[in-house]
Amino acid sequence: MKKQRIAIDMDDVMADANGRFREILLDRLRVDCTEHLLMPEFSWQRAFPEHYQTIHSWTYESGFFAGMKVMPDAQEVIQKLMEKYEIFVVSAAVEFPLSMQEKVEWLKIHFPFIDWRFLVFCGHKYMIKADYLIDDHLKNIAAFTEGTPLLFTAAHNRHIEGYTRVNNWREVEQLLL
Amino acid sequence: MKKQRIAIDMDDVMADANGRFREILLDRLRVDCTEHLLMPEFSWQRAFPEHYQTIHSWTYESGFFAGMKVMPDAQEVIQKLMEKYEIFVVSAAVEFPLSMQEKVEWLKIHFPFIDWRFLVFCGHKYMIKADYLIDDHLKNIAAFTEGTPLLFTAAHNRHIEGYTRVNNWREVEQLLL
Known part of the structure:
Protein backbone atom coordinates (compact mmCIF):
# COMPACT_ATOMS: atom_id res chain seq x y z
CA MET A 1 0.00 0.00 0.00
CA THR A 59 16.21 36.80 9.73
CA TYR A 60 18.37 38.12 6.89
CA GLU A 61 21.63 37.57 8.79
CA SER A 62 23.98 34.78 7.91
CA GLY A 63 23.94 32.22 10.73
CA PHE A 64 20.43 33.02 11.95
CA PHE A 65 18.85 29.81 10.70
CA ALA A 66 22.00 27.72 11.14
CA GLY A 67 21.91 28.43 14.87
CA MET A 68 18.39 27.15 15.52
CA LYS A 69 17.93 24.34 18.01
CA VAL A 70 15.92 21.27 17.10
CA MET A 71 12.45 21.15 18.66
CA PRO A 72 12.19 18.59 21.49
CA ASP A 73 11.59 15.02 20.26
CA ALA A 74 11.37 16.11 16.60
CA GLN A 75 14.23 13.88 15.46
CA GLU A 76 12.97 10.75 17.16
CA VAL A 77 9.33 11.17 16.18
CA ILE A 78 10.02 12.14 12.56
CA GLN A 79 12.31 9.15 12.16
CA LYS A 80 9.52 6.92 13.48
CA LEU A 81 6.97 8.59 11.22
CA MET A 82 9.15 7.79 8.22
CA GLU A 83 8.56 4.09 8.71
CA LYS A 84 4.87 4.56 8.12
CA TYR A 85 4.61 7.79 6.11
CA GLU A 86 6.39 9.58 3.30
CA ILE A 87 7.82 12.77 4.80
CA PHE A 88 8.40 16.05 2.93
CA VAL A 89 9.92 19.03 4.71
CA VAL A 90 8.22 22.14 3.32
CA SER A 91 9.60 25.53 4.27
CA ALA A 92 8.46 28.94 3.02
CA ALA A 93 12.11 29.94 2.75
CA VAL A 94 12.10 31.57 -0.69
CA GLU A 95 11.29 34.81 1.16
CA PHE A 96 14.76 34.57 2.74
CA PRO A 97 17.02 33.40 -0.10
CA LEU A 98 20.13 33.44 2.09
CA SER A 99 18.49 31.03 4.51
CA MET A 100 18.01 28.22 2.01
CA GLN A 101 21.59 27.05 1.94
CA GLU A 102 21.70 27.15 5.75
CA LYS A 103 18.49 25.16 5.92
CA VAL A 104 19.85 22.46 3.61
CA GLU A 105 22.91 22.21 5.89
CA TRP A 106 20.84 22.32 9.10
CA LEU A 107 18.72 19.44 7.86
CA LYS A 108 21.80 17.41 6.89
CA ILE A 109 23.23 17.89 10.38
CA HIS A 110 20.11 17.36 12.48
CA PHE A 111 18.01 15.10 10.25
CA PRO A 112 20.58 13.16 8.23
CA PHE A 113 17.98 10.48 7.52
CA ILE A 114 15.95 12.90 5.33
CA ASP A 115 17.18 12.90 1.73
CA TRP A 116 17.48 16.33 0.05
CA ARG A 117 14.92 15.26 -2.55
CA PHE A 118 12.26 15.49 0.16
CA LEU A 119 13.04 19.09 1.03
CA VAL A 120 10.88 21.83 -0.52
CA PHE A 121 11.39 25.59 -0.36
CA CYS A 122 8.40 27.60 -1.43
CA GLY A 123 6.14 30.52 -0.72
CA HIS A 124 2.61 29.20 -0.92
CA LYS A 125 2.09 25.66 0.34
CA TYR A 126 -1.39 24.91 -0.98
CA MET A 127 -0.02 23.26 -4.14
CA ILE A 128 1.69 20.55 -2.09
CA LYS A 129 -0.13 17.25 -2.42
CA ALA A 130 -0.10 15.60 1.01
CA ASP A 131 -2.40 13.83 3.43
CA TYR A 132 -1.23 15.92 6.40
CA LEU A 133 0.39 19.30 6.84
CA ILE A 134 2.03 20.09 10.20
CA ASP A 135 2.53 23.85 10.35
CA ASP A 136 2.40 26.74 12.82
CA HIS A 137 1.03 29.40 10.47
CA LEU A 138 -2.68 29.95 10.04
CA LYS A 139 -2.34 30.98 6.39
CA ASN A 140 -0.78 27.62 5.49
CA ILE A 141 -3.14 25.60 7.66
CA ALA A 142 -6.24 27.40 6.35
CA ALA A 143 -5.21 26.98 2.69
CA PHE A 144 -4.48 23.26 3.06
CA THR A 145 -7.95 22.06 2.13
CA GLU A 146 -7.36 18.69 0.47
CA GLY A 147 -5.61 17.00 3.40
CA THR A 148 -5.71 17.21 7.19
CA PRO A 149 -3.95 20.27 8.60
CA LEU A 150 -2.40 19.98 12.06
CA LEU A 151 -1.68 23.27 13.79
CA PHE A 152 1.62 22.96 15.67
CA THR A 153 1.39 25.15 18.75
CA ALA A 154 3.65 28.20 18.81
CA ALA A 155 3.52 31.46 20.79
CA HIS A 156 1.96 33.23 17.81
CA ASN A 157 -0.90 30.76 17.23
CA ARG A 158 -2.25 29.86 20.69
CA HIS A 159 -5.35 31.98 20.10
CA ILE A 160 -6.36 30.22 16.87
CA GLU A 161 -9.34 27.89 17.09
CA GLY A 162 -11.10 25.53 14.72
CA TYR A 163 -8.16 23.29 13.75
CA THR A 164 -6.73 20.07 15.13
CA ARG A 165 -3.84 21.18 17.30
CA VAL A 166 -0.64 19.37 18.25
CA ASN A 167 1.26 20.93 21.13
CA ASN A 168 4.53 19.09 20.66
CA TRP A 169 6.12 16.16 18.82
CA ARG A 170 4.91 13.62 21.40
CA GLU A 171 1.36 14.62 20.53
CA VAL A 172 2.12 14.18 16.83
CA GLU A 173 3.41 10.70 17.66
CA GLN A 174 0.25 9.84 19.58
CA LEU A 175 -2.00 11.14 16.85
CA LEU A 176 -0.28 9.61 13.83
CA LEU A 177 1.41 6.47 15.15
CA MET B 1 -13.94 29.39 -12.12
CA THR B 59 27.09 23.96 -11.73
CA TYR B 60 28.51 24.59 -8.25
CA GLU B 61 30.19 27.86 -9.28
CA SER B 62 28.81 31.19 -8.21
CA GLY B 63 27.46 32.97 -11.28
CA PHE B 64 26.68 29.84 -13.27
CA PHE B 65 22.90 30.13 -12.96
CA ALA B 66 22.89 33.92 -12.84
CA GLY B 67 24.42 34.00 -16.33
CA MET B 68 21.79 31.91 -18.07
CA LYS B 69 19.89 33.43 -20.99
CA VAL B 70 16.11 33.34 -21.11
CA MET B 71 14.70 30.75 -23.52
CA PRO B 72 13.21 32.36 -26.67
CA ASP B 73 9.64 33.65 -26.18
CA ALA B 74 9.45 32.33 -22.59
CA GLN B 75 8.74 35.73 -21.07
CA GLU B 76 5.98 36.66 -23.48
CA VAL B 77 4.26 33.29 -23.46
CA ILE B 78 4.43 32.80 -19.67
CA GLN B 79 3.02 36.26 -19.12
CA LYS B 80 0.13 35.39 -21.45
CA LEU B 81 -0.38 32.03 -19.75
CA MET B 82 -0.74 33.83 -16.40
CA GLU B 83 -3.95 35.44 -17.59
CA LYS B 84 -5.60 32.06 -17.94
CA TYR B 85 -3.58 29.78 -15.63
CA GLU B 86 -1.97 29.87 -12.21
CA ILE B 87 1.78 29.51 -12.79
CA PHE B 88 4.26 27.92 -10.38
CA VAL B 89 7.96 27.79 -11.24
CA VAL B 90 9.28 24.49 -9.90
CA SER B 91 13.04 23.90 -9.95
CA ALA B 92 14.92 20.90 -8.55
CA ALA B 93 17.50 23.31 -7.17
CA VAL B 94 17.92 21.90 -3.67
CA GLU B 95 20.69 19.74 -5.16
CA PHE B 96 22.64 22.96 -5.78
CA PRO B 97 22.05 25.03 -2.65
CA LEU B 98 24.22 27.89 -3.89
CA SER B 99 22.08 28.24 -6.98
CA MET B 100 18.86 29.00 -5.15
CA GLN B 101 19.67 32.59 -4.29
CA GLU B 102 20.82 33.18 -7.89
CA LYS B 103 17.63 31.66 -9.20
CA VAL B 104 15.47 33.92 -7.03
CA GLU B 105 17.40 36.91 -8.41
CA TRP B 106 17.30 35.62 -11.99
CA LEU B 107 13.55 35.26 -11.81
CA LYS B 108 13.16 38.76 -10.35
CA ILE B 109 15.20 40.20 -13.23
CA HIS B 110 13.76 38.24 -16.15
CA PHE B 111 10.25 37.41 -14.91
CA PRO B 112 9.41 40.31 -12.58
CA PHE B 113 5.70 39.52 -13.01
CA ILE B 114 6.10 36.21 -11.11
CA ASP B 115 5.76 36.70 -7.35
CA TRP B 116 8.29 34.81 -5.16
CA ARG B 117 5.41 32.91 -3.52
CA PHE B 118 4.99 31.01 -6.79
CA LEU B 119 8.60 29.79 -6.88
CA VAL B 120 9.33 26.29 -5.58
CA PHE B 121 12.72 24.65 -5.05
CA CYS B 122 12.60 20.93 -4.54
CA GLY B 123 14.08 17.57 -5.39
CA HIS B 124 11.16 15.36 -6.32
CA LYS B 125 8.31 17.06 -8.19
CA TYR B 126 5.61 14.42 -7.96
CA MET B 127 4.10 15.99 -4.84
CA ILE B 128 3.26 19.18 -6.73
CA LYS B 129 -0.46 19.45 -7.39
CA ALA B 130 -0.88 20.87 -10.88
CA ASP B 131 -2.84 20.32 -14.06
CA TYR B 132 0.27 20.56 -16.27
CA LEU B 133 3.98 20.12 -15.76
CA ILE B 134 6.35 21.52 -18.41
CA ASP B 135 9.74 19.89 -17.87
CA ASP B 136 12.71 18.57 -19.83
CA HIS B 137 13.59 15.63 -17.57
CA LEU B 138 12.06 12.22 -18.08
CA LYS B 139 12.10 11.38 -14.36
CA ASN B 140 9.88 14.38 -13.56
CA ILE B 141 7.61 13.88 -16.57
CA ALA B 142 7.19 10.14 -15.87
CA ALA B 143 6.38 10.68 -12.18
CA PHE B 144 3.77 13.37 -12.89
CA THR B 145 0.81 11.04 -13.10
CA GLU B 146 -2.10 13.14 -11.85
CA GLY B 147 -1.84 15.92 -14.42
CA THR B 148 -0.71 16.30 -18.02
CA PRO B 149 3.08 16.27 -18.46
CA LEU B 150 4.53 18.21 -21.38
CA LEU B 151 8.07 17.25 -22.35
CA PHE B 152 9.97 20.40 -23.30
CA THR B 153 12.48 19.48 -25.99
CA ALA B 154 16.15 19.67 -25.01
CA ALA B 155 19.29 18.06 -26.45
CA HIS B 156 19.16 15.37 -23.75
CA ASN B 157 15.55 14.28 -24.32
CA ARG B 158 15.03 14.17 -28.11
CA HIS B 159 15.07 10.35 -28.06
CA ILE B 160 12.26 10.03 -25.52
CA GLU B 161 8.90 8.89 -26.86
CA GLY B 162 5.45 8.40 -25.42
CA TYR B 163 4.82 11.89 -24.04
CA THR B 164 3.26 15.04 -25.44
CA ARG B 165 6.20 17.12 -26.57
CA VAL B 166 6.57 20.88 -26.90
CA ASN B 167 9.58 22.03 -28.91
CA ASN B 168 9.58 25.66 -27.84
CA TRP B 169 7.46 28.30 -26.09
CA ARG B 170 5.44 29.09 -29.23
CA GLU B 171 4.26 25.48 -29.22
CA VAL B 172 3.30 25.81 -25.57
CA GLU B 173 1.30 28.90 -26.51
CA GLN B 174 -0.49 27.04 -29.31
CA LEU B 175 -1.27 24.07 -27.10
CA LEU B 176 -2.48 25.90 -24.00
CA LEU B 177 -3.86 29.20 -25.27
Whole structure:
Protein backbone atom coordinates (compact mmCIF):
# COMPACT_ATOMS: atom_id res chain seq x y z
CA MET A 1 0.00 0.00 0.00
CA LYS A 2 1.22 3.46 -0.84
CA LYS A 3 2.36 5.42 2.19
CA GLN A 4 0.39 8.47 3.21
CA ARG A 5 2.36 11.68 2.89
CA ILE A 6 3.06 14.25 5.62
CA ALA A 7 4.34 17.73 4.78
CA ILE A 8 6.22 19.22 7.74
CA ASP A 9 7.09 22.88 8.16
CA MET A 10 10.57 23.77 9.42
CA ASP A 11 10.56 27.00 11.47
CA ASP A 12 8.81 26.64 14.85
CA VAL A 13 7.88 23.04 14.01
CA MET A 14 11.20 21.22 13.44
CA ALA A 15 13.46 24.15 14.37
CA ASP A 16 13.00 26.48 17.34
CA ALA A 17 12.75 29.81 15.52
CA ASN A 18 11.09 31.70 18.38
CA GLY A 19 13.79 30.33 20.70
CA ARG A 20 16.44 31.71 18.35
CA PHE A 21 14.85 35.17 18.46
CA ARG A 22 14.64 34.96 22.27
CA GLU A 23 18.32 34.02 22.51
CA ILE A 24 19.49 36.90 20.28
CA LEU A 25 17.15 39.37 21.99
CA LEU A 26 18.70 38.51 25.34
CA ASP A 27 22.22 38.53 23.95
CA ARG A 28 22.12 41.78 22.00
CA LEU A 29 19.38 43.87 23.57
CA ARG A 30 19.49 42.40 27.10
CA VAL A 31 15.76 41.79 26.92
CA ASP A 32 14.29 38.63 28.46
CA CYS A 33 11.12 37.88 26.49
CA THR A 34 10.05 34.69 28.30
CA GLU A 35 6.92 36.39 29.62
CA HIS A 36 6.14 38.15 26.36
CA LEU A 37 6.01 34.78 24.60
CA LEU A 38 3.01 33.91 26.80
CA MET A 39 1.02 36.99 25.69
CA PRO A 40 -2.31 36.20 24.05
CA GLU A 41 -2.05 36.66 20.26
CA PHE A 42 1.71 37.04 20.58
CA SER A 43 3.70 38.47 17.71
CA TRP A 44 7.19 39.99 17.77
CA GLN A 45 5.70 43.14 16.31
CA ARG A 46 3.05 43.43 19.02
CA ALA A 47 5.41 42.49 21.86
CA PHE A 48 8.31 44.73 20.81
CA PRO A 49 7.08 47.44 18.44
CA GLU A 50 10.16 49.55 19.25
CA HIS A 51 12.57 46.71 18.35
CA TYR A 52 10.59 45.10 15.56
CA GLN A 53 12.66 46.38 12.64
CA THR A 54 15.80 45.15 14.37
CA ILE A 55 14.30 41.76 15.23
CA HIS A 56 13.03 41.28 11.69
CA SER A 57 16.44 42.17 10.23
CA TRP A 58 18.02 39.19 12.06
CA THR A 59 16.21 36.80 9.73
CA TYR A 60 18.37 38.12 6.89
CA GLU A 61 21.63 37.57 8.79
CA SER A 62 23.98 34.78 7.91
CA GLY A 63 23.94 32.22 10.73
CA PHE A 64 20.43 33.02 11.95
CA PHE A 65 18.85 29.81 10.70
CA ALA A 66 22.00 27.72 11.14
CA GLY A 67 21.91 28.43 14.87
CA MET A 68 18.39 27.15 15.52
CA LYS A 69 17.93 24.34 18.01
CA VAL A 70 15.92 21.27 17.10
CA MET A 71 12.45 21.15 18.66
CA PRO A 72 12.19 18.59 21.49
CA ASP A 73 11.59 15.02 20.26
CA ALA A 74 11.37 16.11 16.60
CA GLN A 75 14.23 13.88 15.46
CA GLU A 76 12.97 10.75 17.16
CA VAL A 77 9.33 11.17 16.18
CA ILE A 78 10.02 12.14 12.56
CA GLN A 79 12.31 9.15 12.16
CA LYS A 80 9.52 6.92 13.48
CA LEU A 81 6.97 8.59 11.22
CA MET A 82 9.15 7.79 8.22
CA GLU A 83 8.56 4.09 8.71
CA LYS A 84 4.87 4.56 8.12
CA TYR A 85 4.61 7.79 6.11
CA GLU A 86 6.39 9.58 3.30
CA ILE A 87 7.82 12.77 4.80
CA PHE A 88 8.40 16.05 2.93
CA VAL A 89 9.92 19.03 4.71
CA VAL A 90 8.22 22.14 3.32
CA SER A 91 9.60 25.53 4.27
CA ALA A 92 8.46 28.94 3.02
CA ALA A 93 12.11 29.94 2.75
CA VAL A 94 12.10 31.57 -0.69
CA GLU A 95 11.29 34.81 1.16
CA PHE A 96 14.76 34.57 2.74
CA PRO A 97 17.02 33.40 -0.10
CA LEU A 98 20.13 33.44 2.09
CA SER A 99 18.49 31.03 4.51
CA MET A 100 18.01 28.22 2.01
CA GLN A 101 21.59 27.05 1.94
CA GLU A 102 21.70 27.15 5.75
CA LYS A 103 18.49 25.16 5.92
CA VAL A 104 19.85 22.46 3.61
CA GLU A 105 22.91 22.21 5.89
CA TRP A 106 20.84 22.32 9.10
CA LEU A 107 18.72 19.44 7.86
CA LYS A 108 21.80 17.41 6.89
CA ILE A 109 23.23 17.89 10.38
CA HIS A 110 20.11 17.36 12.48
CA PHE A 111 18.01 15.10 10.25
CA PRO A 112 20.58 13.16 8.23
CA PHE A 113 17.98 10.48 7.52
CA ILE A 114 15.95 12.90 5.33
CA ASP A 115 17.18 12.90 1.73
CA TRP A 116 17.48 16.33 0.05
CA ARG A 117 14.92 15.26 -2.55
CA PHE A 118 12.26 15.49 0.16
CA LEU A 119 13.04 19.09 1.03
CA VAL A 120 10.88 21.83 -0.52
CA PHE A 121 11.39 25.59 -0.36
CA CYS A 122 8.40 27.60 -1.43
CA GLY A 123 6.14 30.52 -0.72
CA HIS A 124 2.61 29.20 -0.92
CA LYS A 125 2.09 25.66 0.34
CA TYR A 126 -1.39 24.91 -0.98
CA MET A 127 -0.02 23.26 -4.14
CA ILE A 128 1.69 20.55 -2.09
CA LYS A 129 -0.13 17.25 -2.42
CA ALA A 130 -0.10 15.60 1.01
CA ASP A 131 -2.40 13.83 3.43
CA TYR A 132 -1.23 15.92 6.40
CA LEU A 133 0.39 19.30 6.84
CA ILE A 134 2.03 20.09 10.20
CA ASP A 135 2.53 23.85 10.35
CA ASP A 136 2.40 26.74 12.82
CA HIS A 137 1.03 29.40 10.47
CA LEU A 138 -2.68 29.95 10.04
CA LYS A 139 -2.34 30.98 6.39
CA ASN A 140 -0.78 27.62 5.49
CA ILE A 141 -3.14 25.60 7.66
CA ALA A 142 -6.24 27.40 6.35
CA ALA A 143 -5.21 26.98 2.69
CA PHE A 144 -4.48 23.26 3.06
CA THR A 145 -7.95 22.06 2.13
CA GLU A 146 -7.36 18.69 0.47
CA GLY A 147 -5.61 17.00 3.40
CA THR A 148 -5.71 17.21 7.19
CA PRO A 149 -3.95 20.27 8.60
CA LEU A 150 -2.40 19.98 12.06
CA LEU A 151 -1.68 23.27 13.79
CA PHE A 152 1.62 22.96 15.67
CA THR A 153 1.39 25.15 18.75
CA ALA A 154 3.65 28.20 18.81
CA ALA A 155 3.52 31.46 20.79
CA HIS A 156 1.96 33.23 17.81
CA ASN A 157 -0.90 30.76 17.23
CA ARG A 158 -2.25 29.86 20.69
CA HIS A 159 -5.35 31.98 20.10
CA ILE A 160 -6.36 30.22 16.87
CA GLU A 161 -9.34 27.89 17.09
CA GLY A 162 -11.10 25.53 14.72
CA TYR A 163 -8.16 23.29 13.75
CA THR A 164 -6.73 20.07 15.13
CA ARG A 165 -3.84 21.18 17.30
CA VAL A 166 -0.64 19.37 18.25
CA ASN A 167 1.26 20.93 21.13
CA ASN A 168 4.53 19.09 20.66
CA TRP A 169 6.12 16.16 18.82
CA ARG A 170 4.91 13.62 21.40
CA GLU A 171 1.36 14.62 20.53
CA VAL A 172 2.12 14.18 16.83
CA GLU A 173 3.41 10.70 17.66
CA GLN A 174 0.25 9.84 19.58
CA LEU A 175 -2.00 11.14 16.85
CA LEU A 176 -0.28 9.61 13.83
CA LEU A 177 1.41 6.47 15.15
CA MET B 1 -13.94 29.39 -12.12
CA LYS B 2 -10.70 28.35 -10.52
CA LYS B 3 -7.71 28.66 -12.83
CA GLN B 4 -5.91 25.51 -13.89
CA ARG B 5 -2.36 25.33 -12.58
CA ILE B 6 0.83 24.90 -14.62
CA ALA B 7 4.12 23.92 -12.97
CA ILE B 8 7.07 25.09 -15.07
CA ASP B 9 10.63 23.86 -14.71
CA MET B 10 13.45 26.41 -14.86
CA ASP B 11 16.66 24.93 -16.34
CA ASP B 12 16.38 24.20 -20.06
CA VAL B 13 12.73 25.28 -20.05
CA MET B 14 12.75 28.93 -18.88
CA ALA B 15 16.55 29.31 -18.73
CA ASP B 16 19.01 28.11 -21.35
CA ALA B 17 21.15 25.81 -19.20
CA ASN B 18 22.64 23.83 -22.09
CA GLY B 19 23.48 27.12 -23.78
CA ARG B 20 25.31 28.21 -20.62
CA PHE B 21 27.39 25.02 -20.65
CA ARG B 22 28.12 25.53 -24.37
CA GLU B 23 29.27 29.09 -23.74
CA ILE B 24 31.64 28.16 -20.88
CA LEU B 25 32.95 25.13 -22.78
CA LEU B 26 33.92 27.36 -25.67
CA ASP B 27 35.32 30.05 -23.42
CA ARG B 28 37.41 27.88 -21.11
CA LEU B 29 38.18 24.72 -23.05
CA ARG B 30 37.97 26.13 -26.58
CA VAL B 31 35.56 23.38 -27.52
CA ASP B 32 32.62 24.13 -29.81
CA CYS B 33 29.90 21.65 -28.89
CA THR B 34 27.22 22.78 -31.37
CA GLU B 35 27.39 19.45 -33.23
CA HIS B 36 27.58 17.37 -30.06
CA LEU B 37 24.29 18.85 -28.93
CA LEU B 38 22.66 17.18 -31.95
CA MET B 39 23.87 13.69 -30.97
CA PRO B 40 21.13 11.15 -30.40
CA GLU B 41 20.64 10.55 -26.65
CA PHE B 42 22.92 13.49 -25.91
CA SER B 43 24.34 13.93 -22.44
CA TRP B 44 27.36 15.97 -21.35
CA GLN B 45 28.82 12.81 -19.90
CA ARG B 46 28.43 10.86 -23.13
CA ALA B 47 29.60 13.73 -25.36
CA PHE B 48 32.60 14.74 -23.25
CA PRO B 49 33.61 11.89 -20.94
CA GLU B 50 37.09 13.40 -20.58
CA HIS B 51 35.73 16.81 -19.49
CA TYR B 52 32.65 15.63 -17.59
CA GLN B 53 33.98 16.20 -14.06
CA THR B 54 35.00 19.73 -15.05
CA ILE B 55 31.69 20.48 -16.76
CA HIS B 56 29.70 19.17 -13.80
CA SER B 57 31.75 21.28 -11.38
CA TRP B 58 30.58 24.49 -13.11
CA THR B 59 27.09 23.96 -11.73
CA TYR B 60 28.51 24.59 -8.25
CA GLU B 61 30.19 27.86 -9.28
CA SER B 62 28.81 31.19 -8.21
CA GLY B 63 27.46 32.97 -11.28
CA PHE B 64 26.68 29.84 -13.27
CA PHE B 65 22.90 30.13 -12.96
CA ALA B 66 22.89 33.92 -12.84
CA GLY B 67 24.42 34.00 -16.33
CA MET B 68 21.79 31.91 -18.07
CA LYS B 69 19.89 33.43 -20.99
CA VAL B 70 16.11 33.34 -21.11
CA MET B 71 14.70 30.75 -23.52
CA PRO B 72 13.21 32.36 -26.67
CA ASP B 73 9.64 33.65 -26.18
CA ALA B 74 9.45 32.33 -22.59
CA GLN B 75 8.74 35.73 -21.07
CA GLU B 76 5.98 36.66 -23.48
CA VAL B 77 4.26 33.29 -23.46
CA ILE B 78 4.43 32.80 -19.67
CA GLN B 79 3.02 36.26 -19.12
CA LYS B 80 0.13 35.39 -21.45
CA LEU B 81 -0.38 32.03 -19.75
CA MET B 82 -0.74 33.83 -16.40
CA GLU B 83 -3.95 35.44 -17.59
CA LYS B 84 -5.60 32.06 -17.94
CA TYR B 85 -3.58 29.78 -15.63
CA GLU B 86 -1.97 29.87 -12.21
CA ILE B 87 1.78 29.51 -12.79
CA PHE B 88 4.26 27.92 -10.38
CA VAL B 89 7.96 27.79 -11.24
CA VAL B 90 9.28 24.49 -9.90
CA SER B 91 13.04 23.90 -9.95
CA ALA B 92 14.92 20.90 -8.55
CA ALA B 93 17.50 23.31 -7.17
CA VAL B 94 17.92 21.90 -3.67
CA GLU B 95 20.69 19.74 -5.16
CA PHE B 96 22.64 22.96 -5.78
CA PRO B 97 22.05 25.03 -2.65
CA LEU B 98 24.22 27.89 -3.89
CA SER B 99 22.08 28.24 -6.98
CA MET B 100 18.86 29.00 -5.15
CA GLN B 101 19.67 32.59 -4.29
CA GLU B 102 20.82 33.18 -7.89
CA LYS B 103 17.63 31.66 -9.20
CA VAL B 104 15.47 33.92 -7.03
CA GLU B 105 17.40 36.91 -8.41
CA TRP B 106 17.30 35.62 -11.99
CA LEU B 107 13.55 35.26 -11.81
CA LYS B 108 13.16 38.76 -10.35
CA ILE B 109 15.20 40.20 -13.23
CA HIS B 110 13.76 38.24 -16.15
CA PHE B 111 10.25 37.41 -14.91
CA PRO B 112 9.41 40.31 -12.58
CA PHE B 113 5.70 39.52 -13.01
CA ILE B 114 6.10 36.21 -11.11
CA ASP B 115 5.76 36.70 -7.35
CA TRP B 116 8.29 34.81 -5.16
CA ARG B 117 5.41 32.91 -3.52
CA PHE B 118 4.99 31.01 -6.79
CA LEU B 119 8.60 29.79 -6.88
CA VAL B 120 9.33 26.29 -5.58
CA PHE B 121 12.72 24.65 -5.05
CA CYS B 122 12.60 20.93 -4.54
CA GLY B 123 14.08 17.57 -5.39
CA HIS B 124 11.16 15.36 -6.32
CA LYS B 125 8.31 17.06 -8.19
CA TYR B 126 5.61 14.42 -7.96
CA MET B 127 4.10 15.99 -4.84
CA ILE B 128 3.26 19.18 -6.73
CA LYS B 129 -0.46 19.45 -7.39
CA ALA B 130 -0.88 20.87 -10.88
CA ASP B 131 -2.84 20.32 -14.06
CA TYR B 132 0.27 20.56 -16.27
CA LEU B 133 3.98 20.12 -15.76
CA ILE B 134 6.35 21.52 -18.41
CA ASP B 135 9.74 19.89 -17.87
CA ASP B 136 12.71 18.57 -19.83
CA HIS B 137 13.59 15.63 -17.57
CA LEU B 138 12.06 12.22 -18.08
CA LYS B 139 12.10 11.38 -14.36
CA ASN B 140 9.88 14.38 -13.56
CA ILE B 141 7.61 13.88 -16.57
CA ALA B 142 7.19 10.14 -15.87
CA ALA B 143 6.38 10.68 -12.18
CA PHE B 144 3.77 13.37 -12.89
CA THR B 145 0.81 11.04 -13.10
CA GLU B 146 -2.10 13.14 -11.85
CA GLY B 147 -1.84 15.92 -14.42
CA THR B 148 -0.71 16.30 -18.02
CA PRO B 149 3.08 16.27 -18.46
CA LEU B 150 4.53 18.21 -21.38
CA LEU B 151 8.07 17.25 -22.35
CA PHE B 152 9.97 20.40 -23.30
CA THR B 153 12.48 19.48 -25.99
CA ALA B 154 16.15 19.67 -25.01
CA ALA B 155 19.29 18.06 -26.45
CA HIS B 156 19.16 15.37 -23.75
CA ASN B 157 15.55 14.28 -24.32
CA ARG B 158 15.03 14.17 -28.11
CA HIS B 159 15.07 10.35 -28.06
CA ILE B 160 12.26 10.03 -25.52
CA GLU B 161 8.90 8.89 -26.86
CA GLY B 162 5.45 8.40 -25.42
CA TYR B 163 4.82 11.89 -24.04
CA THR B 164 3.26 15.04 -25.44
CA ARG B 165 6.20 17.12 -26.57
CA VAL B 166 6.57 20.88 -26.90
CA ASN B 167 9.58 22.03 -28.91
CA ASN B 168 9.58 25.66 -27.84
CA TRP B 169 7.46 28.30 -26.09
CA ARG B 170 5.44 29.09 -29.23
CA GLU B 171 4.26 25.48 -29.22
CA VAL B 172 3.30 25.81 -25.57
CA GLU B 173 1.30 28.90 -26.51
CA GLN B 174 -0.49 27.04 -29.31
CA LEU B 175 -1.27 24.07 -27.10
CA LEU B 176 -2.48 25.90 -24.00
CA LEU B 177 -3.86 29.20 -25.27
